[in-house]
Amino acid sequence: MNGKLTNLTNEIIEYYGPKRPDHNDWKDYDNAWYWLRSGKSTDDNIDCDGFYIPADRKLKQLVGPIMDGPLALKIIDGVHITVKQSGAIYEVNRPNMGVFKPSDFCRPSNWPYCVNWFIPNYIYAEVVNICTGCGCIDDTITRPDC
Template identity: 40%
Template sequence: MKVWKSLLIALMIFANLAFAQPSFADRPKFSKNPDYIEVTKALNELSKTKDAQTQVQGLTPEEIQKRAEELTLQKYALETGINWGKCENQTGNTIAVYGKRPNDEDNEDAVYDNGLYFLANGQSTKDNWDCDGIYLPNDIKVANFTSSPNGQGEELTGPVALKILDGTQLVIKTNPDSGAIELNVPTVKVLNSNKANWFIPDISQAIIDTRVPNAPTKKS
């Protein structure tokens, strides 16, 4: 009788392991996330710069420290499983943001990798909905923009898509004096139709202002 009980317990343990293994295999590995690889590389480069006490492309030690701190938090967010970004609109106008459409992963006929949504002023996209980035119209500029964590700020004009890293909360504001867009994160990636399968139209801010806001937000 004891032998049968032992065999039964052994079979139960084996069955639990057999069913549990796929769940472990399916867990996303943050180390293979392109955003994580990019953040880690940039953070290592900034750390070497700080250790050598040298400047990078005109950046001051304070700017290097700020970017290193931002990248450290982005890396931590990815390591803890946050695989989505958030966009907050404080521009005074409607903006266009990119994000995944429902059932996109199961839709083999999808033309683009994500959808273009419209986010009203004063709104932010909801938690766990991945805001991939924002669209920059053809008549809007971004001030002090940098596409590299080790790069110096410059001016950028649309139309382009600006991609943010997972784990980032992007706040978009308008400079009241220049009218240019200002971003709170130290770096975003510039995409055009040749670099990504995103819908990047050549339109103005006035056209975007006529759209009905439909981005998933905290209040929706």
């Protein structure tokens, strides 16, 4: 069963989805970034591995302290997570498989200690700039580097 994500924030979320071995920027990672607009959910046939929390956002899980971004949250296979937003805080409604910082990168992945995921130190405006340049706002992604 695939992990699933619903975005109930007012923002675009970058989520970790299927690997893109033919894409130069993503070929060495376990997955790749995709964009999920506000009010949308990932397709049932897509395995959503998790999502990115930008450096100027925070994460509130079901338990534990609020965490500062940048982070990557790993979704449990078969679990549907909904992300809501309260100001700069993303709130999730289900347990997860871990939260990783940029320093938790390793190749190959050694979960639960580290993951071979792209976890940059981007603020939300940088996420939007990348997304907009690739046509994610209006679903016209035509650039081969996106």
